Amino acid sequence: MRIYVPADAAARALGADEVAAAVRAEAQRRGIDITLIRNGTRGMIWLEPLVEVETEAGRTAFGPVGADDVASLFDAGLADHPLALGPVEAIPFFARQTRLTFARCGLIDPLSLTEYQAHGGLSGLRRALAMTPEDIVTEVTESGLRGRGGAGFPTGIKWQTVLNAKAAQKYIVCNADEGDSGTFADRMIIEGDPFTLIEGMVIAGLGVGATRGYVYLRSEYPDAIRVMDAAIAIARDAGLLGPSVLGSDRAFDLELRVGAGAYVCGEETSLLNSLEGKRGEVRAKPPLPALKGLFGLPTVVNNVISLATVPVIFQRGAAFYRDFGLGRSRGTIPIQIAGNVKHGGLFETAFGMSLGELVNDIGGGTASGRPVKAVQVGGPLGAYMPPASFATPFGYEEFDGQGGLIGHAGIVVFDDSADMLRLARFAMEFCAVESCGKCTPCRIGSVRGIETIDRIGRGDADAIELLTDLCATMKDGSLCALGGFTPYPVMSALQHFPDDFAATTKEAVP
Ligand SMILES: Cc1cc2nc3c(=O)[nH]c(=O)nc-3n(C[C@H](O)[C@H](O)[C@H](O)COP(=O)(O)O)c2cc1C
Ligand code: SF4
Numbered sequence: 001m002r003i004y005v006p007a008d009a010a011a012r013a014l015g016a017d018e019v020a021a022a023v024r025a026e027a028q029r030r031g032i033d034i035t036l037i038r039n040g041t042r043g044m045i046w047l048e049p050l051v052e053v054e055t056e057a058g059r060t061a062f063g064p065v066g067a068d069d070v071a072s073l074f075d076a077g078l079a080d081h082p083l084a085l086g087p088v089e090a091i092p093f094f095a096r097q098t099r100l101t102f103a104r105c106g107l108i109d110p111l112s113l114t115e116y117q118a119h120g121g122l123s124g125l126r127r128a129l130a131m132t133p134e135d136i137v138t139e140v141t142e143s144g145l146r147g148r149g150g151a152g153f154p155t156g157i158k159w160q161t162v163l164n165a166k167a168a169q170k171y172i173v174c175n176a177d178e179g180d181s182g183t184f185a186d187r188m189i190i191e192g193d194p195f196t197l198i199e200g201m202v203i204a205g206l207g208v209g210a211t212r213g214y215v216y217l218r219s220e221y222p223d224a225i226r227v228m229d230a231a232i233a234i235a236r237d238a239g240l241l242g243p244s245v246l247g248s249d250r251a252f253d254l255e256l257r258v259g260a261g262a263y264v265c266g267e268e269t270s271l272l273n274s275l276e277g278k279r280g281e282v283r284a285k286p287p288l289p290a291l292k293g294l295f296g297l298p299t300v301v302n303n304v305i306s307l308a309t310v311p312v313i314f315q316r317g318a319a320f321y322r323d324f325g326l327g328r329s330r331g332t333i334p335i336q337i338a339g340n341v342k343h344g345g346l347f348e349t350a351f352g353m354s355l356g357e358l359v360n361d362i363g364g365g366t367a368s369g370r371p372v373k374a375v376q377v378g379g380p381l382g383a384y385m386p387p388a389s390f391a392t393p394f395g396y397e398e399f400d401g402q403g404g405l406i407g408h409a410g411i412v413v414f415d416d417s418a419d420m421l422r423l424a425r426f427a428m429e430f431c432a433v434e435s436c437g438k439c440t441p442c443r444i445g446s447v448r449g450i451e452t453i454d455r456i457g458r459g460d461a462d463a464i465e466l467l468t469d470l471c472a473t474m475k476d477g478s479l480c481a482l483g484g485f486t487p488y489p490v491m492s493a494l495q496h497f498p499d500d501f502a503a504t505t506k507e508a509v510p
Contacts, residue, residue: 007038040192043346124314136207144330149303177266180379182338194231356390378407381485442483
């Protein structure tokens with residue numbers, strides 16, 4: 001009998017290791033022969049630890065399971081039990097998704113290359129190996145894939161620039177710094193299906209003519225670091241990486257590097273400095289990293305999800321992928337639903353679902369049961385969107401039109417007890433703490449921003465105009481999006497929730 005208990009960091013934080021140990025002990029005590037598989041997560045975090053049992057009718061789920069529940073689960077013959085959820089793929093949160101990038105996450109043992117291949121893995125790479133670099137780049141361009149790290153830049157155009165650049169050495173850099181609030185998709189795919197990222201990076205290398213790659217992973221993700229490290233070693237042993245990729249005459253190898261833990265190190269040029277062993281400070285663009293990137297050589301810098309989506313594009317074809325979505329937002333987007341929400345987790349769906357449907361229907365509204373006041377989409381630099389904007393469909397241009405951004409597609413939900421002035425202050429404080437210090441609007445402006453918001457909190461209504469002015473300066477004058485986008489949360493809070501800025505006796509401290 002096969003039993004699955006996730007080894008994903010979120011599941012482990014909720015007791016999955018204890019559950020796995022209890023399952024093992026209980027099976028042994030009863031003399032039941034089981035195979036225990038530590039899979040990734042299915043992404044339904046409120047049900048973690050989610051235990052799955054393989055039956056003739058497919059995999060059936062129980063959750064959230066505590067170590068104390070395990071004996072009664074066995075008593076019930078791992079079937080009829082109060083924690084039974086039925087077939088895992090029929091759980092509404094799961095059933096409503098279109099899983100392309102995350103198709104295997106939670107399904108397989110993350111470090112089994114055999115299972116990876118049994119579920120479609122490596123077929124994209126095999127196809128790419130028979131294609132010319134130009135055709136590979138065309139395929140990605142035609143898929144409509146845009147960078148999932150934040151800016152939504154077309155991946156095909158970036159790859160084309162690197163392909164066209166002449167250099168003896170080119171690089172593929174995977175940005176796994178994942179610093180946005182409420183985001184965990186990068187971590188989840190690395191912990192749950194690391195070979196898809198490796199496969200995507202190899203295809204990128206074949207496409208642009210790069211033979212070396214680096215995964216830049218944040219130090220705060222020890223589980224992801226361990227899994228990625230092991231996956232790279234397995235891939236190398238199996239000939240997926242190395243001088244002759246899958247026995248071909250093409251070379252590609254990968255190294256894992258761990259970041260020191262600064263938000264700005266997720267910004268691509270700062271990340272490259274960090275990879276080179278320098279201080280994580282933003283470089284002025286141009287030159288673009290595509291032309292002068294790592295060690296001054298042409299470099300593709302792509303987010304984890306962008307690269308992990310490449311294999312399915314090659315497996316199913318560009319047209320298949322492009323068919324999902326709306327407008328210029330093609331394919332699917334793994335949305336991370338977090339904050340004060342009932343059903344938090346990872347929800348992969350075609351672009352186009354409305355924000356309100358995601359928050360209220362999929363997420364089930366707030367965990368506190370109080371009305372939703374605002375949701376922040378796109379990380380700490382994303383706008384606060386009020387329920388009045390909930391009709392906005394999830395798409396790059398659609399969010400832009402509402403003064404917002406999708407970023408890495410993290411949604412953080414707040415109920416009506418949220419104080420938007422404090423949240424605006426937090427955005428400025430975040431910028432002040434995380435600023436790389438290279439330009440004045442960000443370095444100094446954010447500190448003045450905190451002071452100005454405190455003045456408003458103390459009842460100085462004139463300071464509102466000053467804050468508006470300061471935000472305009474930061475937006476226009478900052479070198480990168482850290483300083484340039486901090487006005488989004490601040491100004492959206494001010495615009496949509498003016499009452500929170502009108503109070504006169506507020507203690508404006510965190
Ligand atoms: C302050 C700041 C932090 C960023 N953090 C990340 C990050 O953690 N992960 C990421 O993929 N992109 C991050 N980005 C975006 C990257 O600079 C870059 O656009 C991205 O890695 C490109 O990959 P993509 O085209 O696949 O999205 C950040 C940008 C800024 C300005
Ligand atoms: S905006 Fe901030 S983080 Fe970006 S370059 Fe300027 S000081 Fe550095």
